[in-house]
Amino acid sequence: MAKAGSVGVVAPKSMHFEAPLALASGASIGDYTLVYETYGELNAARSNAVLICHALNASHHVAGVYADQPKNVGWWDNMVGPGRPVDTNRFFVVGVNNLGSCFGSTGPMSVNPASGRPYGASFPVVTVEDWVDAQARLASRLGIERWAAVMGGSLGGMQALSWAIRYPDRIAHSVVIAATPKLSAQNIAFNEVARTAIRSDPDFHGGDYYAHGVVPKRGLTVARMIGHITYLSGDDMAEKFGRSMRAEDYQFHYDIEFEVESYLRYQGDKFSEYFDANTYLLITRALDYFDPAKATGGDLRAALAPASAKFLLASFTTDWRFTPARSREIVAALIANDRDVTYAEIDAPHGHDAFLLDDPRYHAAVAAYFDNIAREFSG
Amino acid sequence: MAKAGSVGVVAPKSMHFEAPLALASGASIGDYTLVYETYGELNAARSNAVLICHALNASHHVAGVYADQPKNVGWWDNMVGPGRPVDTNRFFVVGVNNLGSCFGSTGPMSVNPASGRPYGASFPVVTVEDWVDAQARLASRLGIERWAAVMGGSLGGMQALSWAIRYPDRIAHSVVIAATPKLSAQNIAFNEVARTAIRSDPDFHGGDYYAHGVVPKRGLTVARMIGHITYLSGDDMAEKFGRSMRAEDYQFHYDIEFEVESYLRYQGDKFSEYFDANTYLLITRALDYFDPAKATGGDLRAALAPASAKFLLASFTTDWRFTPARSREIVAALIANDRDVTYAEIDAPHGHDAFLLDDPRYHAAVAAYFDNIAREFSG
Numbered sequence: 001m002a003k004a005g006s007v008g009v010v011a012p013k014s015m016h017f018e019a020p021l022a023l024a025s026g027a028s029i030g031d032y033t034l035v036y037e038t039y040g041e042l043n044a045a046r047s048n049a050v051l052i053c054h055a056l057n058a059s060h061h062v063a064g065v066y067a068d069q070p071k072n073v074g075w076w077d078n079m080v081g082p083g084r085p086v087d088t089n090r091f092f093v094v095g096v097n098n099l100g101s102c103f104g105s106t107g108p109m110s111v112n113p114a115s116g117r118p119y120g121a122s123f124p125v126v127t128v129e130d131w132v133d134a135q136a137r138l139a140s141r142l143g144i145e146r147w148a149a150v151m152g153g154s155l156g157g158m159q160a161l162s163w164a165i166r167y168p169d170r171i172a173h174s175v176v177i178a179a180t181p182k183l184s185a186q187n188i189a190f191n192e193v194a195r196t197a198i199r200s201d202p203d204f205h206g207g208d209y210y211a212h213g214v215v216p217k218r219g220l221t222v223a224r225m226i227g228h229i230t231y232l233s234g235d236d237m238a239e240k241f242g243r244s245m246r247a248e249d250y251q252f253h254y255d256i257e258f259e260v261e262s263y264l265r266y267q268g269d270k271f272s273e274y275f276d277a278n279t280y281l282l283i284t285r286a287l288d289y290f291d292p293a294k295a296t297g298g299d300l301r302a303a304l305a306p307a308s309a310k311f312l313l314a315s316f317t318t319d320w321r322f323t324p325a326r327s328r329e330i331v332a333a334l335i336a337n338d339r340d341v342t343y344a345e346i347d348a349p350h351g352h353d354a355f356l357l358d359d360p361r362y363h364a365a366v367a368a369y370f371d372n373i374a375r376e377f378s379g
Numbered sequence: 380m381a382k383a384g385s386v387g388v389v390a391p392k393s394m395h396f397e398a399p400l401a402l403a404s405g406a407s408i409g410d411y412t413l414v415y416e417t418y419g420e421l422n423a424a425r426s427n428a429v430l431i432c433h434a435l436n437a438s439h440h441v442a443g444v445y446a447d448q449p450k451n452v453g454w455w456d457n458m459v460g461p462g463r464p465v466d467t468n469r470f471f472v473v474g475v476n477n478l479g480s481c482f483g484s485t486g487p488m489s490v491n492p493a494s495g496r497p498y499g500a501s502f503p504v505v506t507v508e509d510w511v512d513a514q515a516r517l518a519s520r521l522g523i524e525r526w527a528a529v530m531g532g533s534l535g536g537m538q539a540l541s542w543a544i545r546y547p548d549r550i551a552h553s554v555v556i557a558a559t560p561k562l563s564a565q566n567i568a569f570n571e572v573a574r575t576a577i578r579s580d581p582d583f584h585g586g587d588y589y590a591h592g593v594v595p596k597r598g599l600t601v602a603r604m605i606g607h608i609t610y611l612s613g614d615d616m617a618e619k620f621g622r623s624m625r626a627e628d629y630q631f632h633y634d635i636e637f638e639v640e641s642y643l644r645y646q647g648d649k650f651s652e653y654f655d656a657n658t659y660l661l662i663t664r665a666l667d668y669f670d671p672a673k674a675t676g677g678d679l680r681a682a683l684a685p686a687s688a689k690f691l692l693a694s695f696t697t698d699w700r701f702t703p704a705r706s707r708e709i710v711a712a713l714i715a716n717d718r719d720v721t722y723a724e725i726d727a728p729h730g731h732d733a734f735l736l737d738d739p740r741y742h743a744a745v746a747a748y749f750d751n752i753a754r755e756f757s758g
Contacts, residue, residue: 025631185616237564252404
């Protein structure tokens with residue numbers, strides 16, 4: 001059962017697109033499907049729509065539960081729902097699974113109509129900008145000419161930022177949480193280790209493992225374990241696990257001795273059961289490539305000049321993946337463009353993952369911001 | 380050719396031990412060999428001997444070069460040599476390869492005399508304390524009753540610390556660089572991901588890969604890539620690599636795009652050619668287990684109470700693996716014991732790896748400290 005304040009039972013929908021979508025790589029993809037969910041009601045003026053963009057391992061299932069899966073709660077259920085910071089009594093909220101992901105939208109696991117076989121390694125490399133373009137098409141088909149807000153955390157925040165640059169007339173507010181204007185060398189390095197673990201798994205078969213009836217489970221497990229370390233803060237790990245052991249004393253073996261090992265192995269295992277390895281490569285690559293200032297010679301101010309939206313940025317003090325300093329780079333570039341920007345730097349212990357948790361100060365900041373948005377179209 | 384100031388051409392020696400060594404695990408190992416090198420001359424009073432302890436991937440080859448391998452320079456050659464901070468004109472320096480390592484001392488690759496086959500998975504789990512005990516036996520056989528100093532960085536620093544606790548009468552100075560009194564949950568987590576990569580490589584064969592004529596090269600590569608990220612600071616990576624690319628522009632593939640990917644793959648590959656996977660498990664486990672205050676209910680002051688040596692501790696501001704705060708825990712516990720302790724916190728950009736580099740302020744601090752030691756036995 002969903003908690004009070006949840007949107008309750010929801011159901012995914014899907015939309016098919018026949019016209020090819022031109023991708024940043026120069027390739028294009030036609031005949032694709034996007035899976036999405038909606039919560040709340042689109043108002044008559046079509047002015048209350050909010051797009052929620054997902055990060056690496058999430059999906060269109062932002063809020064609520066499925067009738068047949070009452071424990072499958074949306075990944076941002078604490079943020080989106082009646083009376084929640086993004087209040088579905090006032091907003092029409094759309095969650096969409098991105099192209100190349102593995103939760104229903106067309107991706108490497110999908111059958112390529114041209115070959116009759118799964119795309120696998122032949123699925124095109126896509127970028128944040130490609131996702132935004134695909135989302136824009138979905139918006140048009142939903143009759144949403146302009147989003148009241150586009151919002152996301154981490155990679156989702158990059159999509160919200162890209163929307164503001166790419167479709168300035170179609171976004172009133174951009175809500176960019178725990179993001180960065182571009183990945184650092186260390187960020188790319190962690191992604192590359194994860195990809196190497198996947199690529200070098202003998203069950204990867206160059207990305208065409210579907211035909212072999214296997215998945216590169218070992219590589220995916222390691223990839224997820226690495227990711228998990230970077231999502232948590234060192235302090236958070238210390239508090240959660242410290243050096244707590246399974247047994248009373250050292251057992252002198254290489255099996256699980258410490259609780260943190262048990263936790264990581266469990267997280268890695270669980271993930272490798274449901275996530276697609278090609279999607280992991282694809283999404284981490286989209287992260288690596290994101291760099292809107294690349295087109296303006298590294299000048300982020302110039303890159304953001306086309307944006308006309310108002311902005312909320314939020315970051316978390318213990319996030320060492322995308323530190324507050326990275327959010328402040330975006331804030332500074334927006335201010336240099338004389339844009340309307342609100343910035344909340346939240347003192348929270350939970351590292352990068354904090355954007356998914358319901359820290360009261362964080363949620364209060366988002367709620368206040370969305371209150372103001374609601375006043376714009378209702379008042 | 381060795382640079383001026385190098386000890387020049389050196390040659391490893393080996394020493395065999397028949398008497399079983401009792402290990403922390405309760406097991407024991409007999410019939411083992413330790414490989415070591417020495418530089419400089421032991422004085423008549425046998426009072427000028429310095430033991431250098433190695434970390435994860437290093438060995439007894441601390442300084443100089445081999446006659447037949449003029450490019451194989453010792454791993455701490457910038458620290459140890461005539462006129463160098465640990466001056467071999469004044470000190471008799473000993474480097475020893477630890478039990479369980481893979482550079483000549485008895486380890487998992489060695490043939491178990493009981494079975495006639497490589498130890499592999501049956502090699503006992505060893506600890507920092509076990510290494511120190513083995514080093515103490517070597518010292519006795521070399522006629523060194525008391526070290527002028529025991530010195531090491533990272534895991535080597537833990538050995539120097541353990542010497543002071545375990546053999547207070549046999550160590551005049553303990554030089555503990557870039558170390559920690561115990562690993563954090565995050566430290567253990569990184570070790571466990573590396574071990575999982577190795578263990579889950581199909582070529583690992585439960586640790587008995589020697590019999591199969593293979594090595595778990597893929598797992599070792601990933602393990603080393605992870606390690607490398609933690610040895611460098613984020614700033615250092617940013618400065619060294621930033622987002623520099625191989626090609627002019629994005630190629631939209633999963634091969635090398637960024638220089639940092641190339642660097643990591645190269646480091647991982649190179650390492651997997653020479654390092655033994657079982658040794659990687661063994662040494663990371665010794666790191667996990669190190670926790671001298673475990674025996675005193677978590678009280679580091681009590682754990683260090685037996686130590687009578689004088690101490691030099693050094694840490695590096697950008698070391699996020701073992702931060703300066705961890706060194707300061709040791710300093711505080713020593714001060715609480717009224718011990719003589721010198722502490723240098725070096726503002727250096729190179730992360731954990733800084734302990735291997737010749738930062739002038741760092742080397743000056745070590746040189747000054749060893750000057751004082753030399754005065755003790757010469758004056």
